[in-house]
Amino acid sequence: MPGKRIDLPPGVLQPRDAVLRMAPYSPPTGGRAGKLRLDFNENTVGASPKVIEYLREHLTEAGLAIYPEYATIKQELGKFFGVEPDDFILTNGTDEAIQVLINTYIDDGGEVLLLRPSYAMYRFYAEVAGASIREIPYRAQKLELLDAIHPSTRAILIANPNNPTGTGTSRAGLERILEKAANAAVLIDEAYYEFSGVTALPLLNDYPNLFVSRTFSKVYGMAAMRLGCLFSQSGNVEFLHKAQSPYSVNTLATLAAHAAIQDRTYIEKYVTEVLAARELLYVGLEKLGIPYYESKANFVLFEAGARAVALRDELRRKGVLVRDRSYEIAGCVRVTCGTRDQIRRFLAELEQIW
Numbered sequence: 605m606p607g608k609r610i611d612l613p614p615g616v617l618q619p620r621d622a623v624l625r626m627a628p629y630s631p632p633t634g635g636r637a638g639k640l641r642l643d644f645n646e647n648t649v650g651a652s653p654k655v656i657e658y659l660r661e662h663l664t665e666a667g668l669a670i671y672p673e674y675a676t677i678k679q680e681l682g683k684f685f686g687v688e689p690d691d692f693i694l695t696n697g698t699d700e701a702i703q704v705l706i707n708t709y710i711d712d713g714g715e716v717l718l719l720r721p722s723y724a725m726y727r728f729y730a731e732v733a734g735a736s737i738r739e740i741p742y743r744a745q746k747l748e749l750l751d752a753i754h755p756s757t758r759a760i761l762i763a764n765p766n767n768p769t770g771t772g773t774s775r776a777g778l779e780r781i782l783e784k785a786a787n788a789a790v791l792i793d794e795a796y797y798e799f800s801g802v803t804a805l806p807l808l809n810d811y812p813n814l815f816v817s818r819t820f821s822k823v824y825g826m827a828a829m830r831l832g833c834l835f836s837q838s839g840n841v842e843f844l845h846k847a848q849s850p851y852s853v854n855t856l857a858t859l860a861a862h863a864a865i866q867d868r869t870y871i872e873k874y875v876t877e878v879l880a881a882r883e884l885l886y887v888g889l890e891k892l893g894i895p896y897y898e899s900k901a902n903f904v905l906f907e908a909g910a911r912a913v914a915l916r917d918e919l920r921r922k923g924v925l926v927r928d929r930s931y932e933i934a935g936c937v938r939v940t941c942g943t944r945d946q947i948r949r950f951l952a953e954l955e956q957i958w
């Protein structure tokens with residue numbers, strides 16, 4: 605469908621049709637500091653203190669003057685993830701991983717399969733690229749997705765666990781998709797891997813169409829740093845490199861990653877705490893008779909019914925941020941699991957207004 609030139613105000617330059625057609629995506633980006641942030645699935649207590657310590661010690665005027673260098677951190681991260689440095693690129697968050705994948709494999713009109721609902725940025729980057737997008741209703745069994753794969757399918761983007769449902773797909777389920785979609789780039793976005801323990805990384809050698817992304821934004825508490833990794837077989841990685849801006853990951857992010865992967869205990873403790881908080885949340889929701897989706901991640905989608913938006917707003921007034929998702933699953937609100945104390949506070953506020 606061509607764009608409508610007549611809708612543009614005078615003096616505004618005509619953008620590409622793909623951009624004109626897009627619905628704006630505008631997540632709340634201000635006024636969150638100081639509130640109980642249970643709306644973006646971040647680490648709710650922050651990065652390991654060792655990350656800050658390391659940054660303080662290693663940030664120098666000379667260091668800031670030099671363009672980023674990646675060889676050392678790639679060696680370290682390769683070891684950490686159990687792959688070779690040639691098997692991945694560093695990215696400016698998962699978001700850039702999605703963008704680079706689309707830029708590498710999707711021509712104008714190329715077919716991209718997405719699940720609905722899922723992470724909004726898949727659609728965003730596919731739309732910017734002018735892809736032909738097919739959205740398949742999300743079901744635990746993924747049978748609809750398997751049926752939807754054609755020889756013309758160029759990419760399939762899947763979050764495992766999925767956001768906002770929190771539901772997961774087994775490795776066997778992913779293999780069925782990879783086998784059927786041999787001509788497509790299949791991205792398995794593992795932003796919440798540390799909470800689910802299910803990963804497709806060991807399948808990398810078996811499937812040349814497999815791409816796996818990881819991020820430092822969630823359990824590592826480094827969303828502000830914007831750092832992720834995109835893994836695939838080295839032959840594919842060469843092309844990802846070719847399509848990527850050479851310095852999109854900054855030096856601070858590489859320093860922070862160096863320190864973050866040393867402090868495994870911090871991450872393990874946080875995961876244990878979140879899983880305990882999630883149990884507490886289930887019990888609290890059940891007590892109030894609120895249906896919810898069992899989650900494999902650090903967030904839970906629950907059914908607030910017709911009051912979803914009002915509930916979100918009432919909680920916000922009390923300093924507790926949650927995310928309304930009723931625009932994609934009727935009546936649903938998503939809440940991030942932080943510590944048990946944070947979930948107790950959330951439940952106490954919820955009980956008062958429910």
Ligand SMILES: Cc1ncc(COP(=O)(O)O)c(C=O)c1O
Nearest residue numbers: 697698699723763767795819821
């Ligand atoms: C499935 C999924 N992938 C990726 C991200 C964002 O990752 P990043 O901060 O690394 O761009 C999110 C954040 O909400 C997410 O839910």
